[in-house]
Amino acid sequence: MELKVFRIAQQQVVYYFDAVFAELDQLADKSTAIIITDKNVLHAHKSKFEDWRTIVIEPGEQQKNFDTIKYIIDMLAGYEADRNCLLIGVGGGVVTDITGFVASIYMRGIRFGFVPTSLLNMVDASLGGKNGIDFGLYKNLVGSITQPEFILQDVSLLTTLPETEWENGFAEIIKHACIKDKAMLEDLSRRKIKDFQANKALLGELIRRNVFLKLKVVQKDPFEARDRKLLNFGHTIGHAIENSCAIPHGKAVAIGMVLAAKISVRETGFDELEKLKTVLSNYNLPVSIKFQASAVFELLKLDKKRAGEQINFILLQKMGKALIKPIDLTELQQYLHSFEKEL
Structure with a gap:
C-alpha cells in the first residue's frame, strides 16, 4: 500500500494506491465506522463486509434523491452515530456522492472516506470533494464540496465489474486526456480495454495518472x-x-464530448473531431444518439455553469488543451x- 497526501483548500486527503480492501481496518475503527454501499457491491463482495456496520441502498442513479438521504440518516440515528462516526462509501459514484453528501450534513459534518469499486469512480467521481444528489431530472443540483479523509484504491475490486462499467470509466479517462494530456490520448489510441484488464500494472499506472x-x-x-470547470468537458x-x-x-459524457467537439470546430477551429470519435469507438463508447433538442435544452438551463443568459462552455482548442468560453x-x-x- 502506497500513501500519497494531497492538500485541497484547508483539507488533507490521503490516497492509498495499490491497497487491498482488508487494509481498511487499519484506517478505520470498526466500533465507530459505518459503511454505505449498494446491493450490487454487497452481493459481489459480501465476505469483505463481515464485522462492519453497513447501510445498504438500492443501486443506480435514481437513488440519488432525498428519500435515500432520509433513509440513511434514519439508519445512522438508529445506530446512535455521533460526531465521532466515520462514514465509508464503498461502491461506484452514486454511493460515494451520497456518502459524502450525508457526511457533510449529518450533525453538521462528520468524517468520511471512500473505497471506489468502479473504474469511473477510481479515476473521477470519488476525487475532488463534489458530493450531492439529483433533483428530479436535474443532475447534482443539491450538494456540497467537502473532501474525504481518505480514498483507498483496490484495483482487484474491478474484477467483478461488468464490461459496460469499464466502458463508462474510460469515458472519463478520455475526457482527462482531451483537456490536459495529449500523450495519454495517444497511448489510449493504441490500446483497448482488454489490454488494461489483462495487465494490473498498466491499469494501476493509468488510474494513478488520472x-x-x-x-x-x-x-x-x-x-x-x-480552471476546474475544464473537468466538465462533455x-x-x-x-x-x-x-x-x-x-x-x-x-452520455462520450456523446457530450463529441457534441462539444463539434461546437469547438466552429468556435475555436478544433480539427481533430474524427480522432476523438475513433478513440471513443475503440473503447465501445457511443458517438451519437437520437435526442430531443428541446428536452435537452430545458435541462441545460439549470446547468451549474450558467451565468445569466450564457453558459460557460468547455471547448477544445486542440487535443490536450481546453478552454472556457x-x-x-x-x-x-x-x-x-x-x-x-x-x-
Whole structure:
C-alpha cells in the first residue's frame, strides 16, 4: 500500500494506491465506522463486509434523491452515530456522492472516506470533494464540496465489474486526456480495454495518472471558480442527455464530448473531431444518439455553469488543451437543434 497526501483548500486527503480492501481496518475503527454501499457491491463482495456496520441502498442513479438521504440518516440515528462516526462509501459514484453528501450534513459534518469499486469512480467521481444528489431530472443540483479523509484504491475490486462499467470509466479517462494530456490520448489510441484488464500494472499506472491529473486541477481551484470547470468537458450536454435519454453516465459524457467537439470546430477551429470519435469507438463508447433538442435544452438551463443568459462552455482548442468560453443560451439552443437534425 502506497500513501500519497494531497492538500485541497484547508483539507488533507490521503490516497492509498495499490491497497487491498482488508487494509481498511487499519484506517478505520470498526466500533465507530459505518459503511454505505449498494446491493450490487454487497452481493459481489459480501465476505469483505463481515464485522462492519453497513447501510445498504438500492443501486443506480435514481437513488440519488432525498428519500435515500432520509433513509440513511434514519439508519445512522438508529445506530446512535455521533460526531465521532466515520462514514465509508464503498461502491461506484452514486454511493460515494451520497456518502459524502450525508457526511457533510449529518450533525453538521462528520468524517468520511471512500473505497471506489468502479473504474469511473477510481479515476473521477470519488476525487475532488463534489458530493450531492439529483433533483428530479436535474443532475447534482443539491450538494456540497467537502473532501474525504481518505480514498483507498483496490484495483482487484474491478474484477467483478461488468464490461459496460469499464466502458463508462474510460469515458472519463478520455475526457482527462482531451483537456490536459495529449500523450495519454495517444497511448489510449493504441490500446483497448482488454489490454488494461489483462495487465494490473498498466491499469494501476493509468488510474494513478488520472488521479494526479484531476487532483492537480482541483488543488488549484477547489471550488470550481476557474480552471476546474475544464473537468466538465462533455458534461454540460452530456448530463442533459444522460437524464433525458436515460443512458449511463459514461456513455452520455462520450456523446457530450463529441457534441462539444463539434461546437469547438466552429468556435475555436478544433480539427481533430474524427480522432476523438475513433478513440471513443475503440473503447465501445457511443458517438451519437437520437435526442430531443428541446428536452435537452430545458435541462441545460439549470446547468451549474450558467451565468445569466450564457453558459460557460468547455471547448477544445486542440487535443490536450481546453478552454472556457461563454456561449449564449440562444446560440446553444441553435446548436442543439442543428445536431438533432443531423441524426
